[in-house]
Amino acid sequence: ESDDCPTVLVYGHYDVQPPDPLDEWITPPFEPEVRDGKIFARGATDDKGQLFTHLKSIAAWISSVGHLPVNIKFLVEGEEEVGSDNLERFLHDNRQRLAADVAVISDTSQYGNGIPAITYGLRGIIAAELTLTGPSRDLHSGIYGGSIANPVNAIAALCGSLVDASGRVQIPGFY
Structure with missing residues (x-):
């Protein structure tokens, strides 16, 4: 050394x-x-x-x-x-x-078969666990529809807000 x-x-x-x-x-x-x-x-x-x-x-x-x-x-x-x-x-x-x-x-891919490559960056990974709580029983949409949020719609909206249409992460402070 x-x-x-x-x-x-x-x-x-x-x-x-x-x-x-x-x-x-x-x-x-x-x-x-x-x-x-x-x-x-x-x-x-x-x-x-x-x-x-x-x-x-x-x-x-x-x-x-x-x-x-x-x-x-x-x-x-x-x-x-x-x-x-x-x-x-x-x-x-x-x-x-x-x-x-x-x-x-020392753990990346090649561009193609027989074509050496130098990979200069990797995206990485991030993980999170979300717990979403909704009604404890079925609620009739004719009576409750619109007044009580559907947990599936809420989680879909949350996931959809993480990136924009071009795939750019929208989380404040991410970049």
Whole structure:
């Protein structure tokens, strides 16, 4: 590690989506097999393949040049496919060890088959749980229609207000 060089943090994950249904696999999902020059196995492209590419690229650079022009750190986790529940705490607890000038996310897609791509941003994810309470019993629309809000209409209006017609988020402070 050199104080004179910038530091790159490479993030990836080794966990995979469940292999079910197993009967749709031509070969066992956790036994890699090469067919037509391609590796088939659960997680080969999400995300083990990308991580392997980084490792082999670093090895090739060192083999041909002798040293890297940057410091490299890897953060590889095993909970990405289930929401990375412990990642935030790990990042907080290891802030100094993980400090870097740039982070590379080793978990994105290609533009097309055989076309390399550099993805410079991802949308991310946000989650919320809403509880909407309505009448505790059926109410006849001929008597109550219009005077008591229908919970389905209320939640539809709420969801519809989150983005505009072009897909831009309308939540104050979002951007």
